[in-house]
Amino acid sequence: MRLVIAKCTVDYSGRLDAHLPQAVRLLMIKADGCVAIHADGGAYKPLNWMNAPNLFRESGEGSELTWIVTNDKSEKLTIQLHEVLSDSSHEMGSDPGLEKDGVEAHLQELLAANVEQISAGMVLVRREYPTNIGPVDLLCRDQNGQAVAVEIKRRGEIDGVEQLSRYLEFLNRDSNLKPVTGIYAAQEIKPQARVLAEDRGIECLILDYDELRGIESNELKLF
Amino acid sequence: MRLVIAKCTVDYSGRLDAHLPQAVRLLMIKADGCVAIHADGGAYKPLNWMNAPNLFRESGEGSELTWIVTNDKSEKLTIQLHEVLSDSSHEMGSDPGLEKDGVEAHLQELLAANVEQISAGMVLVRREYPTNIGPVDLLCRDQNGQAVAVEIKRRGEIDGVEQLSRYLEFLNRDSNLKPVTGIYAAQEIKPQARVLAEDRGIECLILDYDELRGIESNELKLF
DNA sequence: CTGTTCATCTCGTAA
DNA sequence: TTACGAGGTGAACAG
Structure with missing residues (x-):
């Protein structure tokens, strides 16, 4: 990685x-050229910025250097360096990468x-219930079997x-399921989304991630 | 700005x-603390990363330094420095900021x-015409007043x-406006978007930014 | 390879 | 301050 202050x-x-x-x-230039x-x-x-892959060209001299970075999508970044205050390079090797935990799939x-x-x-019928236009997150039946x-x-x-x-439009074409109602569940529901949902007869449900996790761990303790 | 390689x-x-x-x-630490x-x-x-504002604390010594960065949203970033290869600071002053041209607002x-x-x-009725589910970019009336x-x-x-x-669904509930037709205007329209638009009776219009800018400057020249 | 969806989205702006 | 939509969105994943 090359670091230039200019x-x-x-x-x-x-x-x-x-x-x-x-x-x-x-100005930061990484090993992959970005x-x-x-x-x-x-x-x-x-x-x-300019992502890799790209073509880096340096021209000019003394107090008026020019860097031109181009890629094959006809993007062009032109940097005029009027005064270079620092210019250093560092060998860093490859990075093992980031490990994440706690994103939407968990919810x-x-x-x-x-x-x-x-x-x-x-009662849960199944997760990722398939329709012609993609899978619904959950398909359930309520206490009345609907x-x-x-x-x-x-x-x-x-x-x-x-x-x-x-999804509801497609599910309601299936006579084994019809009538199907909808629930929109999220940790947070925006006002406009709520308006549209209610306008379409869809129920809104706020999820508490910590509470769900709490229930989960309590149930685990029972066994 | 402080730059540490470690x-x-x-x-x-x-x-x-x-x-x-x-x-x-x-490790990059900016003047605002991020x-x-x-x-x-x-x-x-x-x-x-950790955005500003935050609290930066440095502890430990020698080859086992620890940086702990916290903010008031109970986020916490913990950095263990096992070996510092470089540590430099640079005065850069405030930045005049980026000037953009060619974004949607201009169009x-x-x-x-x-x-x-x-x-x-x-004829233009108004920009950002409000509905319950958000503002429409432009509301107009055509030569027939529709x-x-x-x-x-x-x-x-x-x-x-x-x-x-x-928007059309909601606008068409307003008896003062009904019937409202739609035009989808963009510099570039993806094939799938065009198919869906035409299926819904929405007209597609390709905008030429340079041409519009040209018309604008020609009109300015008239005065 | 395109298309779709998530993101510690970031960022601006208007109410 | 919050809500909302655009972004040079980027990045991961499925088809």
């Missing part, structure tokens, strides 16, 4: 056009194992309501 | 849990100012068609 101006042209006025910034330009503030996202597992938390007497399709999201936005509506 | 292990706990095994990485951990490859996104402005480019006699809802995208994909369909 007073520079930058122009990007590609999916949009962008320009950075002259200032001191960090380039990132960071200011000393803001979040982790660089001001400008579906937890709820599938505890469908009676949705309403008393609810089919219920459940769509689970971490954050319930309007797209998820559309998705569930489409 | 052999380290990292643990993050907060919105999820994540762990990084021991390896040499770049911390990012980069490997020498992958894209511009760091492996782990909407340009088209709003030139609605007769959509079709002859078209209401037309326009959804503008830079890249026209299928979810934009869904979005416009929802």
Whole structure:
């Protein structure tokens, strides 16, 4: 990894056009060739960047170096270096990578194992119940034996309501299931999504991840 | 900005849990306190990070330093530094920031100012016309006085068609507007999006950004 | 290889 | 402050 601190101006042209006025910034060039330009503030996202694979060309000399980075999608990043304050390279080797735990898939597992938390007497028919337009997260039957399709999201936005509506439309064509009602379950449901869901007769359910995890661990303790 | 190259292990706990095994990485600490951990490859996104504002604590000594970064949302980033290979700081001053050109807002402005480019006699009612499920980009009336809802995208994909369909559904409940037709306008419309749009009776319109900008500047020249 | 969905999304902006 | 939608979204996964 090469790290350069320099007073520079930058122009990007590609999916949009962008320009950075002259200032001191960090230019980061990784081993795979990708380039990132960071200011000393803001979040982790660089001001400008160019992903690998790309072509890096250096031209000019002295106090007016120019870096031009291009790729095969006709994107172009032009960096004018007016003054280089630091330039260093570091050997780092390959990275073993990140291990994650606690994302959305876990939520579906937890709820599938505890469908009676949705309403008393609810029974799971199956997870990822297939339809022609994709699988529904959960298909259940309530205490009266009526089919219920459940769509689970971490954050319930309007797209998820559309998705569930489409599933219901298809499920209701199956005379063995009809009539099928819908439940939209999420840790958080946005107001607009709620409006649309209720407009379509879909029930909204707020999930408590910690509570579900608590129930799970309590049940495990019983055995 | 402080840049440290070190052999380290990292643990993050907060919105999820994540762990990084021991390896040499770049640790970046910006002036506003945010911390990012980069490997020498992958894209511009760091492996782990912690945004400002946060609390940074350094403890231990010699070859076993520990950095603990916490914030008020009970997120915690723990960095064990097993070997520091480089540690430097750089004064960079504030950044004038990025100037962008060619994003969706520009397209909407340009088209709003030139609605007769959509079709002859078209008149703008208002931009960001509100509905219960969000604002429509443009509401217009055509030469016959019939209401037309326009959804503008830079890249026209299928979810934009869904979005416009929802707006039309709600707008058509308003007896002052009914019947409302839809136009899906984008610089580029994906084949699947076009099929769905036409299936729903929504007209597709390809926008030429340069052309719209040209019309705009020509009109300016007239005055 | 495209298409779809998730993300510690980030980021801006308007109510 | 919160809600909402765009993003040079990126990244992972399924078909």
